[in-house]
Amino acid sequence: ELKVEQNPLFLSMQEGKNYTIYCNYSTTSDRLYWYRQDPGKSLESLFVLLSNGAVKQEGRLMASLDTKARLSTLHITAAVHDLSATYFCAVDGAGKSTFGDGTTLTVKP
């Protein structure tokens, strides 16, 4: 059974600071997704990572994938309040897609 663990589950950070969210998974996978969800809203796709060493960046967010370590990171650079949301990773493996529990990020002034 594929397990996906995100940490931390809750993150409070100050504007202007950098931080990293981690997504570990338990079995081989060649596809990992990051999503954002604002409170009371739907999901928004952020990144699709397809291969070992893949790195994608959009604005202040950068995602990377290490398939050997079964680890993806979502790095936040110089956080701003608008980044406050819940971030989910999801992994395709063992014939299904499995989500992490999400990381709720609060960016404070």
Added chain:
Amino acid sequence: ETGVTQTPRHLVMGMTNKKSLKCEQHLGHNAMYWYKQSAKKPLELMFVYSLEERVENNSVPSRFSPECPNSSHLFLHLHTLQPEDSALYLCASSQDRHSNQPQHFGDGTRLSIL
């Protein structure tokens, strides 16, 4: 405007009712998805359709029955649901099932089972 429209936005039904959720996209996408988001469980991918054929069914109970009559429309037929089926149901589409392009999500249907 997300390009993916879900109706209804809210639905309250009894356990013996039959209802359907509708999803529509005019983005020219070939893959469509149903997700379930419960308050106490991780997000779940329920079904995946590619070119109108079901390609993934992730151990979903038979009281949920998907239908994809064409590449623009996706339905989720509901029958004799349980209270634990109360959740936010999200529809999404993407260019192809294994595209490296992002999925587009609808706003969801908030379902409450009495």
